[in-house]
Amino acid sequence: MVILVKALPQPSKTYGETVCCAGVTANRQWKRLFPVRFRHLKGESSFKRWDWVAFGFRRPTSDTRAESCHIHEDSIVVDGSLPERERVALLTPMIVGSGKEAAERGQSLALVRPRNTRFIYKRKTAVEIEEEREAYRHAARQALLFDKELAELEPSPFEFRFQFEDDSGKHDYQNGDWEAHAMFWRQRQRTSEADALRWMADIFNDEYPRAGMAFAIGNQAKRPQTWQLLGVIRLDVATQGEFAL
Numbered sequence: 754m755v756i757l758v759k760a761l762p763q764p765s766k767t768y769g770e771t772v773c774c775a776g777v778t779a780n781r782q783w784k785r786l787f788p789v790r791f792r793h794l795k796g797e798s799s800f801k802r803w804d805w806v807a808f809g810f811r812r813p814t815s816d817t818r819a820e821s822c823h824i825h826e827d828s829i830v831v832d833g834s835l836p837e838r839e840r841v842a843l844l845t846p847m848i849v850g851s852g853k854e855a856a857e858r859g860q861s862l863a864l865v866r867p868r869n870t871r872f873i874y875k876r877k878t879a880v881e882i883e884e885e886r887e888a889y890r891h892a893a894r895q896a897l898l899f900d901k902e903l904a905e906l907e908p909s910p911f912e913f914r915f916q917f918e919d920d921s922g923k924h925d926y927q928n929g930d931w932e933a934h935a936m937f938w939r940q941r942q943r944t945s946e947a948d949a950l951r952w953m954a955d956i957f958n959d960e961y962p963r964a965g966m967a968f969a970i971g972n973q974a975k976r977p978q979t980w981q982l983l984g985v986i987r988l989d990v991a992t993q994g995e996f997a998l
Contacts, residue, residue: 754778755835755843756804757864758969758984760929762889762906772931775820775862775971775983776806781847783820783862785971787813790826802932802984803840805832816974818861844967845991850920852970852980862971864986867917870966872928872957874911874950882908909934911950915957915982917968926970926982933957933985957985965989 758775771788778784786808800806808829810822835843848864849855855863877885885908913928933953940949969984 754782754784754806756800756802756806757844757986758971759802759931760983761931761934773971773983775969777843777847779843781843783860785818785821785862786810786824787816787821788826789824800829800831801834802986803834805834806830807832818972818974818977819859820862821974841989841991844988848967851922852919852972853921855970856972856977861977862969862983864967864969865919866990867915867919867966867968870915870917870958870962872954873914873916874953875914876911877908882910909937910946911937913937913953915968915985926968926980928982928985930982930984961985961987 754776755778756774756776758773760773762772771790774786774789776784776786806829808822809825810828811825813821813823816823844864848866849858849860851865852863855861889906889908913933914925915928916923916925918924936953936956937949940952943949944952965988967986967988968982969986970980971983973979973981
């Protein structure tokens, strides 16, 4: 499948630290990969958005969502990447009007074209940051019991959100896309915190909506009525003749 989603790392009591990853196959079938201890991966197993990956898996025992795969982590192999010129043709036929429409189709993952989007950020409190920091510390210690030591992740000092509309109405979703938070850290290191936030606002409030943007969304296993924003994807709007590979 081609990787579309790498969500923020989450502390796990069982696996230490995991990342929810998702993508689509060449015949446009969604797959959700779990558990992926992404920062443990290296070499041919480490992947990024738009990479094709091959992997072995089994059906999960506690997740009944059709797209979910319990991945065999040591089987992951990266096999090239999806060229930019082929992305519209692969993904445009998968776009649905809303999470509600996707649920009615029996899907737990979907692509939507958001309308009237607004990227916003809010500074977290010191208590919120420390709670996240402690959770990552615990995950790092847990990982050491089974594998190698990892540097503790530093929580982002900001919560990033998108307000938008789709066919089911207005929404306000927290942005769980790891890449967005990585953008903040990289740009802050190059410039300053204020400049990094302005730069992100320009990208998500102007550049992406103008050029073409899609949201990868997914529901929760325990609360299937609750949808989350997992990936913010730059995706051109299709023109005639671009709908088939």
